Amino acid sequence: MNSAVSTMDDMDRALVHALQLAPRASWERLAPVLGARPDTLARRWERLTAAGDAWTSGLGLRTGADAPCMAWVEVTCTAGSSPAVGRELTGDAHTLRIEHATGGRDLLLFVAVPDLPALYRYLSYRVQLIPGVVATRSSMVTTVHHSPNRWRLDQLSPAQTAQLTDRRPQYAHHPVVPPATALTAEDRPLVLALARDARLSVAALARECAMSESTVRRRLGRLEAGGCLRFSCSLAHVHSGWPVSATVWAEVAEYDVAECAATAAGLRETRACMSTTGPWNLFLSARLRTVEDLSRYTAELTRRLPSLRIADCAVSLYIRKSSAQELDAQGRRVRCVPPDLWSDPAPTAADPAPLSTGPGLRAVGC
Structure with a gap:
């Protein structure tokens, strides 16, 4: 864990809230909204990031022309082995989230890979x-109704929020580009650099990725316009006021999924809402102030959604990794594990060769 000393005040939380709304906004843009000088905001942010208390990151949402294949994976371990298994998985590029959880699983993983064969290889051989x-x-994610990066603190006033959200896209002054259809191999170094720090300047990205600044601006504009790149700002849960994470698995009739997901996403506690395969078709992740609030959250869900049946709940004991960032027990960032979703998730694995039809044997059609 980073040993830098850090304290949090309301201005720090307001800064984090502002960056959740506009992760790459300049200090000059944020200064009038927050009532502080740009250099003051820059120093505060440097202190927060040095201590691992807050950070920004970018996540690529394409592998080629397609969205990645995503799944929630429940892992059962032998007694006493889950810490070692969790540590082993932390460095994997394709496991974006690792929770030590209560209930009928020891670990809960969020995995993203290019396609179904890659998921098979990763699970079977890794x-x-x-x-x-x-x-x-494993439960495949079929639809993301509400993504985790949309969860916000509540530090800013509605007027301040409007100042940051009622604005043209950052790259609107550049020529309009069509929505991206693919995240290309040439975009890969840019996406991986932004995973570590979404606030890297165009000049810094150009140096790191060996591109011209005009190329970086053009690529960023294309990726954002096409929904290929998602920026977020996170705060260590020990400082957030919402330190408890919980997972809810629910079942709802397929024709009610969209309406139920919209209602669930409207609850303050809901961090993510996804449709999944398996025995239960709705997955909810929640941020809570206390463990006791889980029963109140589930009661509110069932009150608003009579057709929804809650099948299982789990509380996170330790979130070891979130959105490709390794965390300590207090939720502070330790390091970024580059989410290189394009890489082979099990490079040394190979299926056994099929049985050959030797002398005296013949293949039977099926």
Whole structure:
């Protein structure tokens, strides 16, 4: 854990809230909204990031022309082995979130890979072969109704929020570009650099990625316009006022999913809402002030959604990794694990060769 000393005050939380709304906004743009000098905001942000208390990151949402194949994976471990298994998985580019959770699983993973064969390879030749892993159960994400980066603090006033959200896109002064259809190999170094720090300047990105500044601006504009790149700003949960994370699995009739998801996303506590495969078709992640608030949250869900049946709940004991960032037990960032979703998730794995039809044997059609 970073040993830098940090304290949080209301101005720090207001700064984080502002960057949740506009992660790449300049200090000059944020200064009048927050009532502080640009250099003061820059110093505050440097202190927060040095201590791991807050950070910004970018996440690529394409592997080529397609959205990645995403799944929630429940992992069962032998007694006492889940810490070692969690540590082993932390450095994996394709596991974006790792929780030590209560209930019928030891670990809950969020995995993103290019396609279904890659998921098979990652689970079969990587996750399931880690010493201590007994079993896994996977639920494919079919629709993301409410993504985690949309959860916000409530530090700014409505007027301040409007100042940051009622604005043209950052790159509107550049020629209009069509929506991106793919995240290309040439975009890869840019996306990986932004995963570490979404506030890197165009000049810094150009140096790091060996591109011209005009190329960086053009690529950023294309990726943002096409929804290929998602920026977020996060705060260590120990400082957020919402330190408890919980997961709810629910079942709802398919024709009611969209309406139920919209209602659930409207609750203050809801961090994410996704449709999934498996025995339960709705996955909810929530941020809570206390563990006791979980029962109130689920009661409110069922009150507003009579057709929804809650099947299981889990509380996170330790979030080891979130959105490709390794965290300590207090939720402070330790390091970024580059989410290189394009890489092979199990490069040394190979399926056994099919049985050959030797002398005296013949292949039977099926």
